[in-house]
Amino acid sequence: MTSPHDRYEMVVGLEVHLQLRTRTKAFCACDAAFGAPPNRNTCPVCLALPGALPILNEQAVRYAVRAAHALDCRVNERSIFARKNYFYPDLPKGYQISQYDRPLAEHGRLEIDAPEGGTKVVGITRLHMEEDAGKSIHDRFAGATAIDLNRAGVPLIEIVSEPDIRSAKEAGAYLRALKLLLEYIDVSDVNMEEGSLRVDANVSARPRGARELGTKTEVKNLNSFSGVERALEAEFVRQTGLLDRRERVVQQTMLWDAARGEVRPARTKEGSHDYRYFPEPDLPPLVLSPEWSERVRGELPELPRAKRARFVSAYALGTADAEVLCASPGVADYFESVARSAGDPKAAANWVMGEVMAALNAARSDISSFAVPATALGRLIAMVREGAVSHAAAKRIFGVMVASGGAPDEIAAREGLIQVRDENELARWVDEVLAENPAEAQRFRAGERKLQGVLVGLVMKKSAGRADPRQVNQLLAARAGV
Numbered sequence: 481m482t483s484p485h486d487r488y489e490m491v492v493g494l495e496v497h498l499q500l501r502t503r504t505k506a507f508c509a510c511d512a513a514f515g516a517p518p519n520r521n522t523c524p525v526c527l528a529l530p531g532a533l534p535i536l537n538e539q540a541v542r543y544a545v546r547a548a549h550a551l552d553c554r555v556n557e558r559s560i561f562a563r564k565n566y567f568y569p570d571l572p573k574g575y576q577i578s579q580y581d582r583p584l585a586e587h588g589r590l591e592i593d594a595p596e597g598g599t600k601v602v603g604i605t606r607l608h609m610e611e612d613a614g615k616s617i618h619d620r621f622a623g624a625t626a627i628d629l630n631r632a633g634v635p636l637i638e639i640v641s642e643p644d645i646r647s648a649k650e651a652g653a654y655l656r657a658l659k660l661l662l663e664y665i666d667v668s669d670v671n672m673e674e675g676s677l678r679v680d681a682n683v684s685a686r687p688r689g690a691r692e693l694g695t696k697t698e699v700k701n702l703n704s705f706s707g708v709e710r711a712l713e714a715e716f717v718r719q720t721g722l723l724d725r726r727e728r729v730v731q732q733t734m735l736w737d738a739a740r741g742e743v744r745p746a747r748t749k750e751g752s753h754d755y756r757y758f759p760e761p762d763l764p765p766l767v768l769s770p771e772w773s774e775r776v777r778g779e780l781p782e783l784p785r786a787k788r789a790r791f792v793s794a795y796a797l798g799t800a801d802a803e804v805l806c807a808s809p810g811v812a813d814y815f816e817s818v819a820r821s822a823g824d825p826k827a828a829a830n831w832v833m834g835e836v837m838a839a840l841n842a843a844r845s846d847i848s849s850f851a852v853p854a855t856a857l858g859r860l861i862a863m864v865r866e867g868a869v870s871h872a873a874a875k876r877i878f879g880v881m882v883a884s885g886g887a888p889d890e891i892a893a894r895e896g897l898i899q900v901r902d903e904n905e906l907a908r909w910v911d912e913v914l915a916e917n918p919a920e921a922q923r924f925r926a927g928e929r930k931l932q933g934v935l936v937g938l939v940m941k942k943s944a945g946r947a948d949p950r951q952v953n954q955l956l957a958a959r960a961g962v
Contacts (some may be wrong), residue, residue, distance in 0.1 A: 484720035485647075488685045491604075491693055492645035492712060496658060498555045498637050499612065499676035502541045503670050506611045506635035507534030507577065507763075514674045518628040526633035528573035540609065540635035541766065542776055543667040544584055547637055549777040550665045553588030558767050559608075561760040570614035571628050578638075580757040584766070590641075593783060595649040602654050603642030610636050615675075631675070639693045643682070643693065648709040648716070655679065655705045659782050664809045672703060679931040680704075683712055684729070685719040694719070695729040699743060701736045711736035715743045729776035787812055795825035804833050810847040810942050814854050821858020824865060830862060835875065839882050852881045860888040873897040900946045903955075906939075909947060910955045913938045925960050932956055 505512050508525035524532035548555050549944030560582035563575040581647065614629040639658070645651050659670050659677065670677045679702045684694035698943050699715055702708045714736075715795040719729050734743040782790070784806055791802040791812075805815045811832065819828040834859070840846065857878070866875045877891045892898050900906060913935060924931040939952045 484685075484717055486724065487688060488716075488720045489688050489690070490647055490716045491643050491686060491696075492648075493643040493682045493696075494641045494645065494651060494654065494678040494708075495682070496639045496641075496655070497612075497678040497680075498547070498639065498662060498668050498670065500540050500635040500637060501666070502537055502539045502543065502635055504537060505633040506537050506540055509709050510633065510748050512634045514671075514676070517631050518626070519630060522632070525556055526572070531557050534577065534760075536763060536766070537635055541768075543635075544607070544609050545768065545773055545776045546665050546780065547662065548585035548588065549592055549773075550661055550783060551588035551604050551607065553585035553604060553607055553637070555585045555768065555773050556582065556794075557773075558582065558765050558768065559584045559599045560765050561609075561763045562731075562757045563760050564610075565756045566754075568613065568616075569625065570616045570629065570632070570735055572614065572629060573690045574615060576611060577760055577763070579608035583608035584637075590654065590657060590661070591921050592650070593624050595647065595653055596680070600644075600650070601904060602644045605642050607637055608637050610638060617890045623879055634817045634954055643684075648712040649719075650848045651681065651712055652709045653707050657784075659705075660807070664781055664787075664821060666781075666809075672705075672879050678702075679708055681708060681712055681715075683719070685716055685723060687704070687723075694723075695731050695839065697729070697732055699734045699736055700746065703738070707736060707738055710738070710741060711743060714741060718743060724743070752894055768933060781809075795819060795829070797825065797829055801829050801833065805829060808847065814850070815847075817854030818858045818861070820857045821860075822861035822865075827861045827865070828858070829855060831878075835878055851883075851885055852878070856881060856888060863888060863892065867899055867901065867948060867950075868892065869897055869899050870940075870945055870947075870949060872940070872949055873899065876945070896944070898947060899948050901948045901951060903951065906951050907955055909939050909942050910935075910959065913942060914959065924956075926959075929960075 502512055505526055508523050510523050511521045524651045525534055536781060536910040547607050559579060561577055562580040564578045564580070565575040567574055585607040586605065588606060588607065590602050592602060594600040603840050612631050612634040614627055614632040617628060620626045641654065645654055662668055662670050668676055672678070673702060681699045681702065682696045683699060684693065684696040686694040697715060697719070699711050702711055715734060722729050733746040735746045736743055758792060771819055788802045788806045791797050792799060797805070806812045815832045816838070818832060819825040836850070836852070840850065860874055860877060863869045864871055869877065873892065877888050877893065877897060880891050880895070881888065882884060900907055917935070917938065920934065922933050924935060935956055936949055936952050939947050940949060
């Protein structure tokens, strides 16, 4: 039996709502931080009390323009705020201040790593500013819905992609690339669990080879990137089933039920006319000078794709290693500091991708609060290269540094881990091991060279890891007459 993907093509456009990392809300001085008691961070402006007037948050505009430039959008010198009218219990105004036909920015692009290999460019239709609504809480009181308006008025940007995405996996790749880009430019904490990044997906199906778009539905209630992929696949299968039965796909909003792995209708999808957009009378047009916009562009840091390319060329790393090290801006910065301190980029990459990542995962922490400074890890790597400690001893020293801090030189001396390079001491350990293992020693002297590694291991054990393994190998070879 053929797959729906053999007969039909999936067409997806994504709408990403991102909370900007400002201290206060979009149009008032209320705290925008997550986690306050319900309805604590409210005022007459965000509660829409009569006579209260909005004042635009300049930092929110700066962050929005920064994101627009990072996505290679055209930033419009003049944009208009509009009222998007709809009625819902957590929307105190009865409308949302947003942007409609004159958005902040348009015509951008995001290059992603295509799941089937290579790269793909996904177009960005528009990026506009808006305010968030409050939150309806359905499980706090039996038989009632509670409303928390702390989030009402929090500044958002909405990033709308072109319908360029052709599979659920491509949608996941786009979202991960977008999240990483937004982390690098530091405009949001991009935390889906706290609602600072939310995704709505528009999906349609059309016969393979067709050029016209099919009827789309919008899928909501998507709380993870893997959930987006699963929901898109489920909705695509539902739509293709309708088309196979020659039934009509209805434009409507669908809700994703992650527990059941299925989508279900919520309501008929509104068109823009249903929202009765009109210019916000209490806010003038937003006018940005080209000089100011260019200054914001100049503040952009090195972006993920450029950083990965530089890591490959400047540090002679493999593409896969560069990808891992650039998976967060904090880890990338930490690696570069370690590499500079150690003078050995390859060893620094191995330590960061190995021991450092393992320690962070075990502690369920991130690099910003990591106990081992980059300079300390760089010194530890240099100690291994200089022969002051063995690699095994370095791992023990690193464990102490993670647990309780301290300088690697001091820990090595305190724990008796300084590598022994005195030839007389090393010869004594080698001779003791050969005497204690006469059968292996005889076979080794007779030419069974594979035993050399076993004997080195026994010497390292006897020395509690302090013997210089290179010198041990040389002494053993001399004993065998090599």
